[in-house]
Amino acid sequence: MTLVMETERTAPDETYNFAYLDEETKRMIRRAILKAMAVPGYQVPFGGREMPLPYGWGTGGIQVTAAVIGPDDVLKVIDQGADDTTNAVSIRRFFRRVTGVATTGRTVEATIVQTRHRIPESALREGQILVYQVPIPEPLRRIEPREAETRKLHAYREYGLMHVRLYEDIARFGRIATSYDYPVMVNERYLMAPSPTPKFDNPKMTAAPFLQLFGAGREKRIYAVPPYTTVTSLDFDDHPFDVQSWDEVCALCGAADSFLDEVVLDDAGKRMFVCSDTDYCEDRRAAGHVGPEGADEADAPAGKKP
Amino acid sequence: MYVAVKGGEQAIENSHRLIAAERRGDPAVPELDVRQIREQMRHAVARVMAEGSLYDPDLAALAIKQAQGDLVEAIFLVRAYRTTLRRFAVSRPIDSARMAIGRRISATFKDLPGGQVLGGTYDYTHRLLDHELAGDGAGEAVAAEAAAPLDPEMPRVSDILDAQGLLEAEMPDDESDPVADLTRDPLRLPGRRDQRLQNLARADEGFLLALGYSTQRGYGRTHPFAGEIRQGTVAVEIEAPELGFAIDIGDIEVTECELVNQFKGSTEQPPQFTRGYGLAFGRAERKAMAMALVDRSLRAAELGEETGHPAQDEEFVLSHSDNVEASGFVQHLKLPHYIDFQSELHLVRRLRADFDARRTGTDREAAE
Numbered sequence: 001m002t003l004v005m006e007t008e009r010t011a012p013d014e015t016y017n018f019a020y021l022d023e024e025t026k027r028m029i030r031r032a033i034l035k036a037m038a039v040p041g042y043q044v045p046f047g048g049r050e051m052p053l054p055y056g057w058g059t060g061g062i063q064v065t066a067a068v069i070g071p072d073d074v075l076k077v078i079d080q081g082a083d084d085t086t087n088a089v090s091i092r093r094f095f096r097r098v099t100g101v102a103t104t105g106r107t108v109e110a111t112i113v114q115t116r117h118r119i120p121e122s123a124l125r126e127g128q129i130l131v132y133q134v135p136i137p138e139p140l141r142r143i144e145p146r147e148a149e150t151r152k153l154h155a156y157r158e159y160g161l162m163h164v165r166l167y168e169d170i171a172r173f174g175r176i177a178t179s180y181d182y183p184v185m186v187n188e189r190y191l192m193a194p195s196p197t198p199k200f201d202n203p204k205m206t207a208a209p210f211l212q213l214f215g216a217g218r219e220k221r222i223y224a225v226p227p228y229t230t231v232t233s234l235d236f237d238d239h240p241f242d243v244q245s246w247d248e249v250c251a252l253c254g255a256a257d258s259f260l261d262e263v264v265l266d267d268a269g270k271r272m273f274v275c276s277d278t279d280y281c282e283d284r285r286a287a288g289h290v291g292p293e294g295a296d297e298a299d300a301p302a303g304k305k306p
Numbered sequence: 307m308y309v310a311v312k313g314g315e316q317a318i319e320n321s322h323r324l325i326a327a328e329r330r331g332d333p334a335v336p337e338l339d340v341r342q343i344r345e346q347m348r349h350a351v352a353r354v355m356a357e358g359s360l361y362d363p364d365l366a367a368l369a370i371k372q373a374q375g376d377l378v379e380a381i382f383l384v385r386a387y388r389t390t391l392r393r394f395a396v397s398r399p400i401d402s403a404r405m406a407i408g409r410r411i412s413a414t415f416k417d418l419p420g421g422q423v424l425g426g427t428y429d430y431t432h433r434l435l436d437h438e439l440a441g442d443g444a445g446e447a448v449a450a451e452a453a454a455p456l457d458p459e460m461p462r463v464s465d466i467l468d469a470q471g472l473l474e475a476e477m478p479d480d481e482s483d484p485v486a487d488l489t490r491d492p493l494r495l496p497g498r499r500d501q502r503l504q505n506l507a508r509a510d511e512g513f514l515l516a517l518g519y520s521t522q523r524g525y526g527r528t529h530p531f532a533g534e535i536r537q538g539t540v541a542v543e544i545e546a547p548e549l550g551f552a553i554d555i556g557d558i559e560v561t562e563c564e565l566v567n568q569f570k571g572s573t574e575q576p577p578q579f580t581r582g583y584g585l586a587f588g589r590a591e592r593k594a595m596a597m598a599l600v601d602r603s604l605r606a607a608e609l610g611e612e613t614g615h616p617a618q619d620e621e622f623v624l625s626h627s628d629n630v631e632a633s634g635f636v637q638h639l640k641l642p643h644y645i646d647f648q649s650e651l652h653l654v655r656r657l658r659a660d661f662d663a664r665r666t667g668t669d670r671e672a673a674e
Contacts, residue, residue, distance in 0.1 A: 016390065045492040052386035055634030057641065080642045084314050087641050093315070117645040135638070146621055148495050173657050179649035198649040218631045220492035244652050261644055262651065276645055 009071070012100035019066035020098040025049055029067035029222070033213060036224035041186025042154070043137050048220035058091055059217025061114050061133035065095065068129060068213070069112060074102045076110035081118035081259065081276035088116070107279050117180075119201040121258045121280040124210035126227065132195045137216040137223065139183045139193040159191045162234060170239055179244070185232045186225055199233065200243045200259045206231040248273040251293035253284035329374050343367035352559075352588025353377055357629060358384030359489060359508050360391075361558050361587055378510075382630045389489070395544040396485075398552055402562045402585075403462055405538040412463045413532035414566060420460035425537065427591075463534040464564045464581065473566065473579045495621050499601075502624060506600055507585060509627035511593045517617040518599030526615030528602045529568035530582065537561040537589055561586050563594035567602050572610045580609060 012018060019026065025047075032046035051059040069075065075095055079088035083105040091114065092103050104110050107120045114131040124130060140150045143161045153159070162183055169177040182199035186192045194202060195214060205212065205225060212225040225231055235241035249256045251272040258280055260273040272293060275281035285294060330337065344351055344367035354366040358381045366384060373379035409425025412418055426449075467473035479485075479500065486494075486501035488508070494501060506514065521528050539559050543552040563584040571577035582602025584594035603617040616622055626632060 020390070022390070022392070047490045047492060050385040050389045050489070050630065054382070054637065055631045056636075056638030057634060059634075080645050085642050086314075086318060089315050089318055093318070116641075117643070135635070146495075147625075148621060174660050175656070177653060177657065179653040180646045196643075196646050198645055200649070218635055244649060259645065260648070262648055276648075 006105060007096060007103045009102045010096070010100040013097045016098050018071070018099060019069050019095070020051070021049060021063065021066050026067045029063055032222045033064065033067065033224060036213070036222050037211075037226045039190070040225055040229045041190030041192040041223060043216075043221040043223045045220055046222050048217050051217065053090070053094065055218040056135055057087060058114070058116060058133040060215030060219075060222070061116070061131045061217075062091060062094070062215070063217060064131050064213050064215035064222060065112060065114050066098075068131075069095070069099055069101060071099065071101060073099075073111045074104050074109055075099075076104050076107060076113045076279075077115075078113065078118060078120070078277075078279075079116040080261070081120070082278045084278065105279055117196055117198075118259070118276060119197055119204045121255075121275070121277040122283070123204070124208070126209040128210040130210055130212050132197075132212065132214045134193070134195040134214045134216040134221075135218075136181075137193055137214065137219050137221040139181075139191050154190060157189065159185075162191060166234060167236070170236070176235070176239060176241075182241075183234050185234065187229050188232070191234075192223065192225075192231075194231075198244060198259060199241075202231070202233045202241070203243065246273060249291060250275045250281060250284075251291045253281045253289045253294060254291035255281065255284055255289070329372070338371055340364065340367045340371055343370050349589060350375070350377060350380075352586070352590045353511060353593070354380045354384055356587040356590055356593060357381045357508055357510065358388065360384050360388040363588075378629050378633050382633070385630050395546075397555075398543045398545060400540045400542060400558075400560070402536065402540055402560070403460070403465070405460070405536060405540045405560075405562075406557075407456055407460055407536060408538040408559075410460060410534065410536040410538075411532075412534045414463060414534075415466075418463060418466065420457045423456060460536075462536075462564065464566070467533070467566065467579060471578070474569070474575075474581060476581065493624060495624070497620070497624070499605075502604060502620065503583065503585075503601065505624045505627055506597045509597070510629035510632070511590075511596065513627050513629070513632075514596035514600050515592060517603070517623060518596035520615070521599055521603045521617045526603050526606060526613075526618045528565075528582065528599065528606075530565040530599060530602065531567070532595065533564045533566035533581075535561070535563045535591060535594065537591070559588050561588065561590045561594045563591070563598045565595075565598040565602055569609060580605070 017023065021029070028047055032044045036042065036044045048060065048063060051062055053059055053062060065075070075092065077083065077088045077092040077095070079085040082088065095101060096103055107113060107122055107124065110128065112129045112131060113120065113124065114133065116133045119130065138147070138150050140153055140161060143165055144150050144153065153161070166176050166178070169175065178199065180198045181193055181196040182202055184192050184194055184202060184205065194205060207228050207230060208225070209227050211227055214223045216222070233241040244259070246260050248260065250258060250260060252274050255275055258275045258277055261276045263272050263274060264270075265272060344363045347367070347370065350370055351363050351366045354369055354377055355361050355363065358366065358369070360366070365387065366380065369380035369383040370377065372383060407423055409427065410420065410423040412422065464473055464476075468475065486498060486504060488501065488504050493505070520526070537560070539557040541554045542556055542558055543554050545552045565582035566579045567582055569578055569580040580602065582598040584597030584601065586593040586597065600617055600623060604620050604623060606613045606618040613619070
């Protein structure tokens, strides 16, 4: 059986304009995107619209995707790295309805990938667009709650507060205790929140051949990392940035290089680790890789029937 | 062995069918008609219109039906719909002095030109459940007719005080200056009063009520008097450029509240009364009054008063007043966060390992 996320192009719902938003609004968003690309990492305020999906559930990413999508695009939507999580399903259904574009679960086939909390494991290529859903676009927000203040801090490139915060972690815990939404410097100018992706994904952002667009609907901000832009994770000489690694490998495909989800199997603490990126995992298994638990046909992974 | 923890298309489909059946309830009970909601749940309709920023009682009633009476959900439905509507004109400011009055009261003067008009209100009902309404036996309700029509001259209390210079003057904005519109532009901070009033008019009633209440309990006192509360219908006019004059496109029902607040004056300004303003669609006195309290409270900095309380903090109030935003973001915690949680789990395990290693080291030192 093919996954339900694989669909051909169909006719969109005529009740709404293509991609739901009216053309004027899409133009306004595209202007904001262009500005964001011209000033990498800078949060551009935009006239975010009220979408038929709730704030905090991807409305920023949805508006960005709606502004850049065309009838020939192939869309992939992931949440936590997986195509079959409920909100990813819901967003994909929304675009299928209002654009009729073809959708896919395969990273390599997609022209646009909308994501929440992950960057796909396999590198995207030139011409592909990665759209991030962003809840809190302001990297300094946890330190300074006031927008009027944080805008000034960015204007003066005054990021000492963030360094102090990271240093305090080292003083208290002996290491930087930020594991996701780990702050990055973009193009050596703007401090940027990579959205709550795990710091594991940060190295994928720098000098990437693909375009990265970030949409925050509730906060009405868009920012961007154009292709081949430097993205550096903040660190100290004696405490260099590092990413998570696991003692385990993926139970299904045996991958030792991917971000692993921990799945609790029973109430006695039995656990297994599997790739969070379902497409990556399936690709590897199709190529013959087998993890410690992946051999048995009857235990086929979620989303696929044997 | 690997349980399918992730939901799918089918689960969502089934969930939609289930919620539709739950909405309908017992099929033996007649289905609610949208017109019944519009006519008999007017306060709910008013709230959905006000916070949904769309004056359309039929659509508001439909949203209430669809949302099973969850008003914040109904407001969300109306907001998502209104964003698809084309904007064909910007109306002239409504003139509440020319309102067809349904109710008009002032707490500052015993009598005043136009008189006090109590109108329909629950204010002086005793809140006793009316069991007659429970059955079909409720008789027809017939309103008493007034002996004489209302005075056509119904000047606003603020205009009366204004004429004596006791109330701060309210200067109209330059008409060529476009009015802020939060449905088109992001919130600006610090912002002007037009943006603030729009934000408050769309704000969650409960949030405003609590904030307004906090000012009365001492968290930024504003010494308010209900100068006037009026409710009724006003004409909406637009100016068609090709005509060169304004045309009336319909009436809307609104509730307006003008608070008069004590102000001791400053080095530049003599002691006088200041204003707080509230306006909401339909019958919404609680909302309009709470809004007026918060509007005045947010003027503390501008008037050189002491600040620091929540209701005086523009960024705090305006950033958190919208219930569609708040409801979405609070409830997004339902979405899977296993990646972030896994990252934190990973971190906590490492920190605990560090902690244990340090403690073992300390124990060894102590033993030596």
